[in-house]
Amino acid sequence: MPKILPIKIYPDKILRQRAATVKKIDKEIKRLILDMGKTMLAKEGVGLAAPQVGLSIRLIVVNTKDGPLALVNPKITRKSWSKELGEEGCLSLPDFLANVKRHKKINAIYEDAAGKKIKIKAEGLLARVIQHEVDHLNGVLIIDYLKKKDLPEEYKK
Numbered sequence: 001m002p003k004i005l006p007i008k009i010y011p012d013k014i015l016r017q018r019a020a021t022v023k024k025i026d027k028e029i030k031r032l033i034l035d036m037g038k039t040m041l042a043k044e045g046v047g048l049a050a051p052q053v054g055l056s057i058r059l060i061v062v063n064t065k066d067g068p069l070a071l072v073n074p075k076i077t078r079k080s081w082s083k084e085l086g087e088e089g090c091l092s093l094p095d096f097l098a099n100v101k102r103h104k105k106i107n108a109i110y111e112d113a114a115g116k117k118i119k120i121k122a123e124g125l126l127a128r129v130i131q132h133e134v135d136h137l138n139g140v141l142i143i144d145y146l147k148k149k150d151l152p153e154e155y156k157k
């Protein structure tokens with residue numbers, strides 16, 4: 001049975017690390033994918049990155065209308081010129097929302113849970129969520145998009 005994993009909360013150092021490439025999608029990674037999917041749904045998140053559950057590896061899950069989708073070693077290969085502002089929260093930054101400018105459309109490549117290379121085109125909320133989660137793999141958080149003066153005290157450091 002998949003289990004709900006504890007979430008790393010800012011300023012946990014793992015949230016600022018660049019995550020490592022997943023070399024092999026073994027049993028443990030497959031189990032982690034299921035646990036992360038369950039965790040994301042239980043916490044009502046729209047996405048979750050492995051560093052948020054304490055593993056500094058390049059794996060994210062995003063919520064789609066068909067349920068959780070796992071992206072292993074995701075890479076954004078194309079970004080639309082046009083951007084849009086949207087409100088985002090983050091499970092690692094409780095009770096905080098920020099307006100973040102993101103590319104409206106992206107193309108990405110990733111490996112699925114079976115190790116197959118997949119290309120996707122995303123726009124709107126899905127594009128936003130993928131950009132947010134890929135940021136996590138590079139140690140970037142939504143507070144980095146705001147001016148210092150707009151941040152609550154606890155995030156100013």
Ligand code: ZN
Nearest residue numbers: 089090091092
């Ligand atoms: Zn987040």
